[in-house]
Every structure is written in structure tokens, then in C-alpha cells.
Amino acid sequence: MALIDPQTQEQPAMATIDQSPFDTAALAAGYRGDVLTPGHPDYDRARQAFNVTADQRPAAVAFPTDEDDVVALVAFARRQGLQLAAQATGHNALPLGDLSGTMLVKTTRMKGVEIDAAARIARVRAGAIWEDVTGPACALGLACLHGSSPDVGIVGYSLGGGMGWYARRFGMAANHVTAIELVTADGRLVRATHDHEPELFWALRGGGGNFGIVTALEFRLFPVPEVYAGALFFDWERAAEVLHAWHELLPGLPDEITSVGRLLQVPPMPEIPEPIGGRSFVVIEAAYLGTQVGGEALLAPLRALGPEIDTFAMLPPAGLAELHMDPRDPMPVISGHELLDELPGDAIDALLAVTGPGSGSPLVSVELRHTGGSLARPADHHGARDTLAGSLCLFALGVPFDEAGAVAVHGALAAVADAVAPYAAGCYLNFVEHECDTARAFDEDSWRRLTAVKAAYDPTDLFRGNHPVGARR
Ligand SMILES: Cc1cc2nc3c(=O)[nH]c(=O)nc-3n(C[C@H](O)[C@H](O)[C@H](O)COP(=O)(O)OP(=O)(O)OC[C@H]3O[C@@H](n4cnc5c(N)ncnc54)[C@H](O)[C@@H]3O)c2cc1C
Helix, strand or coil: CCCCCCCCCCCCCCCCCCCCCCCHHHHHCCCCCEEECCCCCCHHHHHCCCECCCCCCCCEEEECCCHHHHHHHHHHHHHHCCEEEEECCCCCCHHHCCCCCEEEEECCCCCCEEEECCCCEEEEECCCEHHHHHHHHHHCCEECCCCCCCCCEHHHHHHHCCCCCCHHHHCCHHHHEEEEEEECCCCCEEEECCCCCHHHHHHHHHHCCCCCEEEEEEEECEECCCEEEEEEEEEHHHHHHHHHHHHHHHHHCCCCEEEEEEEEECCCCCCCCCCCCCCEEEEEEEEECCCHHHHHHHHHHHHCCCCCEECCEEECHHHHCCCCCCCCCCECCEEEEEEECCCCHHHHHHHHHHHCCCCCCCCCEEEEEECCHHHHCCCCCCCCCCCCCCCEEEEEEECCCCHHHHHHHHHHHHHHHHHHHHHEEECCHHHCCCCCCHHHHCCHHHHHHHHHHHHHHCCCCCECCCCCCCCCC
């Protein structure tokens, strides 16, 4: 059985390994995947996450092939006294720490997507990433509630909440998940829905990977043949003018448009061609669920400023994949995030003073995503991550290639946090890439309910989510 390379998804020839301090023979009996332990030549490659700043050193890395393999891993981990941490891509690996005493369960071999076009429901297996489903759904005239990156894992994104390009219209993706199949700590393969295991179903949709290993997920699709979407690029010396103009538009925008105001200092990289690679911009990105005429009217005040590059057009939903220009290759990322209340104009200036032209900021991207709309209204049958506080979601990141770079990025992120501190409204865990007080992301009732579900379904903390619910083992 071959191992899928976590970087390329290719399958280098490789045999099942047993160099472990565990009795992996006991696992092999009913297990068809691979398990790699430290010392194997491919262990380092197997343990690597998308964010290469994460130095995961798990006791073993398992690559299950199906639900039965996951059941076998759960039984094995319990016998061996190990914790289990599920991971698809490692886009949010940093908060997990070094993973000692933990078996990392990579779901990359559990691929597969089915679409029921009539019911407008997609079913994906645990290792599916967004681009596995956006194209096939788009071919059927349907859109998914994906986010900015085509290669983020659907399960990790949805268990954290999921805020995408249509978020102001449809709210969190987690509220449109209709079924979750997972293996729980007692070794059962459970199908959680509104009607079956409803508390567990509620907790999973926002409470993350703390309750079991998800093997499959089902979610709603939306009839969207086309979207008016794109980006306006302006020279970054115009950052104040453009960001203020965008910010002033926000209160008047309908829920059908979700937009981002962003400072971008693009490093010179072969995969980012001119005229964008190696330059700095202020960028407005948006997706509008409506007509070209309607979208043009909404964006007219920004267009009137004369962007250097204008990519807005009617696109099929799959065309949004590259809109945010998220990197596909693994890279070192250090980021900061905050949900923000309504900002006065001088808060934009305070943010620009530490990130914009003349600031010397090393941050590659500083973005404000417009939230509110359906993200602020409780949804029917919602999960634990129902709404987001505030009206903007700040996410800033740097890409350090050495220790000095990391120090500079940390310093710049601290300056950003100080600049927006008066408007801090909480946090959204999908965008938190470090250990944090998870309780801060929920209201008191939801937090109490989440910890109760954790105690009921995983009393020994077998499952190590990236953002824990309750005390770590
Ligand atoms: C470039 C980039 C762009 C992003 N854009 C957006 C965006 O637009 N909107 C948004 O909401 N978020 C966005 N995110 C955040 C992203 O949704 C989270 O990082 C999410 O956790 C990634 O899921 P993953 O499976 O790819 O990552 P992983 O690191 O593999 O998984 C993250 C966590 O999810 C849980 N998990 C994953 N698979 C399973 C499973 N099978 N069973 C149980 N638990 C599991 C685990 O707790 C795991 O630690 C972005 C992140 C990056 C790096």
C-alpha cells in the first residue's frame, strides 16, 4: 500500500513500516493503511504540514484508507495510551504543538466526492479539499460555501465554521452541513445529523476535531451559475485613499456581496508572474451574487479611483479559486487575527500606520474581510459556530524564512494587535494559528455545551483537536 505524499498528493512507492516502539502488528491485523514512526526515511515528509513552521513530531503518522482503518486506529490508540490528531492538509497545524504522545492521522488517502444534484447535497470523504468539489459542483450549476483557498481541507474548514466568498449571504458553512460521519472514542462509526446524535452534531459544527475522527461530511450546495467577482489592484501608495473609500461603502452593501480590503506586499516568486509578483498593492476583492450591472453599480465608487488592474467579470463559481491568490505550496507562515467591531476612520489610519506605506512592515498580507450580514444572524438548526461577532475579520500574515524574519513578523503582528485592540470583538478559530484560549471564541452557553459534549463523547481526551475544548490530557 503506497503513501500519498503530503506535499504533492503523489504516491511514492513505499511499504508499510514497523520500526515503532508500539505493537503495530496488533494494528496490522485489521488495518490496510500505513503507519510510520520516527526513524523511517519518510517519517519527516509524512509529518510535514502545509505550514512548515509547524514542527510536528508525533509518535507515529497513520494514513488510513477507509472507515474500518479509522476504527482500528482508535482501538489501537486506546490500547497504547496515545492521543489521536486528525489532519488533512496541515493548514492549521501550529496550535497542535509538537504532538509528542500523539498519533497523527493523515486523511489524505480518504479522497472522494459524490454530488446529488437533485437534492443539492455533496458528500465528501475526510481527505477531500475544496477544489475536489467546486469544479464538479460548478459543472452542475451549483456552488459550495468554500473559502479563499482551493486546497484547504473541507472537513477542517467546516468543523471550524467556514467563512467563504458567499458568507454574508449564506452565513457559516458549518450551518449548511447536513450530516457528519465520524469514529468516536468508543470505536463506533456514528452518523450525526439534526435527528441523530443532535448534541454531537451541534458541537462538531464549530467545535472542531475534538470529538472523533470524521470520515465523511455532507453539505448543501447552492444554485449559482455565475458570480460577479474579481479584484481591483491599486499602487500601495494609495492605501489610505482606497481603504477608506472601501470602508465607507461597507454599511450600504447588500448581503449578496462579500468583499475584502487588503494590503499585499507580494514577494518575488516564480509562481506569481508580473505585474503582481514582487510589488506592493492595496487590493479590493469581492464576490457578488447578482448581475454584472448590479455588481458594477456597487463597485462604481472604487472603480472611479482608477485601479491599475481590474479583474472583475462574471465567472462560474469555480473561477473564484484563485481570486485571493492563496499559496498552494507549503510555506512558513506566522499570522495574527482578530474579529473587529465597526471601525471609525481613524482606526483604519492606525492600522495603516503600522502596516502601510512607510511603515516598514514585513507582513505579506493584511486583510480586512467584511463580515456581518448572515454571519451576524443566528441560523436555523445552527451549530456551535453559528455567527461571528463584529463587522470585520482581520487576518495578517508574514512569511519568515529565518529566525530574524520570524522575530520581525511577530513584532509587526504585535503592532497590528495594538492598533486594533480598542475594537477587538473576539476570535474565529479557523483563523487562529497558535495556541489560544478557545473559550474566547464562544459565548458562555456555547462553551458550557461544548465542554459537556466533549466530556460525554471523549472523557479521556483521546482526540486532540487543534483548538481544544476542555482541558488537554
Ligand atoms: C491559505 C489559507 C486560506 C484560508 N482561507 C479560509 C477562508 O477563506 N475561510 C475560513 O473559514 N478559513 C480559512 N482558512 C482557515 C482554514 O479553514 C483552517 O485552517 C482549517 O482548519 C483548515 O483545515 P484543513 O483540514 O485544511 O487543515 P488541517 O490542519 O489539516 O486541520 C485543521 C484541524 O481540523 C480538524 N480536522 C481536520 N480533519 C479532520 C477529521 N477528519 N476529523 C476530525 N478533525 C479533523 C483537526 O482538529 C485539525 O487539527 C484558511 C487557511 C489558510 C492557511
